[in-house]
Amino acid sequence: MKKTFVAFIGFVFVFAVNAQQKQVLENKALKAVINLKDGSLIGLESKITGWNILTKETYGKSFEATIRLEAGELYTVSGKTQKPPTVNIGKDKLVFTWNGIQAGSSVIDVVFEGRIAITDKGLVYTGEIKNNSNTVIEELRWPFIGEISLPSETERMLFQYMDYTKFRIHELYPNPSDSRWSNFPEHSFTLIHNNKQGLYISVDDHNLNEYIRCIYEIVPGEGFATMAGGADSKKNHGERKRMRTQVKTSRMIFLQPGAETKLVPVVFTPYVGTWHSGVDIYKEWRKTWYMEPYRPEWIKQVNSWQQIQINTSESRINFSYKYFPKYIRECKKSGIDAIQLTGWNRGGQDRGVPSNDTDPRLGTREDLKKAIDEANKLGVKVLLFTKFNWAYMTSDRYKQWAPHVVW
DSSP, X not given: OHHHHHHHHHHHHHHHHHHOXXXXXXXXXXXXXXXXXXXXXXXXXXXXXXOEEEOOGGGOBXXXXXXXXXXXXXXXXXXXXXXXXXXXXXXXXXXXXXXXXXXTTEEEEEEEEEEEEEOSSOEEEEEEEEEOSSSEEEEEEEEEESOXXXXXXXXXXXXXXXXXXXXXXXXXXXXXXXEEEEEETTTOEEEXXXXXXXXXXXXXXXXXXXXXXXXXXXXEOTTHHHHTTXXXXXGGGHHHHTEEEXXXXXXXXXXXXXXXXXXXXXXXXXXXXXXXXXXXXXXXXXXXXXXXXXXXXXXXXXXXEEEEESBOTTXXXXXXXXXXXXXXXXXXXXXXXXXXXXXXXXXXXXXXTTOOOBOGGGOOHHHHHHHXXXXXXXXXXXXXXXXXXXXXXXXXXXXXXXXXXXX
């Protein structure tokens, strides 16, 4: 009787899944449709504006992984071509478990538990992966959005993120580059928008637990081949409209044999308005964890700031420490109240690291101290440009040198 009972329960579960191949996850802002057979995202819509972001189920994508076998072969595998996962359907969340991954003719002993949930923040992808094999799982793409369509009345579509020095922009429409990317959490967030509405993508991680590359690709769509190069191919950007933008978050996990890892949450949600509205989403999340460091009162004020290069990385010495007060007095006279002094250390700008001693060719340490004292008396702040070395925390020598690290 036990065997019959178990078989019956199994039959009911399979029947239920086959009867309902799709699961809808939605909140106030978005509606997502997930294929229960393979975990692919087959529908995505902004409930705020009606923007149908993913227009066709056939564009739906499951996970992708890049796996290097023990002998060195490299395979890219897709969740859509794997054996169907087991599915656990909960309230506002789905858990897919792939037990074994087919790569070429081999079945790799890998257990991937991919989780999708809907929260107030948006659609959240996370999970856990265990590598019980002798392979290296180099990259895992989860989530993978198979299409970012053009909203109606779009004149220009942009892929935008905060870079080192600026708010960097790549054009998706009408003049796209083939493929570009942003990096999480380094670049904080990415916006895909037309300056009227957009899609916000980021990670719920501020501890640098995972390095993720958010990649967009422009790929040929239906009918592109018949139009490309034709007389009307450029008219009203017709050729571009037959191309498709897809976005994948490629997790650079490089999971070694016998290792396992938990995946940080990747979040995406639509918004309305200019890019400012997208940035506001990040700012609200940032408030939940960021503690602003102490800043002196003078730096909170509007100030005029000048960078002065005293020495270059090629040892082109522009002036000495003793001459620096002349620049300070000139800045004071011109209303400049902060000087960033670059190249003051041994070797000049970008050289001589990790030493931050003064450079004997420029004068003595006392000469520089006297110049800074004079600047302080005049109310001009001196900021010493410093370039720190990276520290390889996995190195055997890290523990030896860790007490000397400046954070």
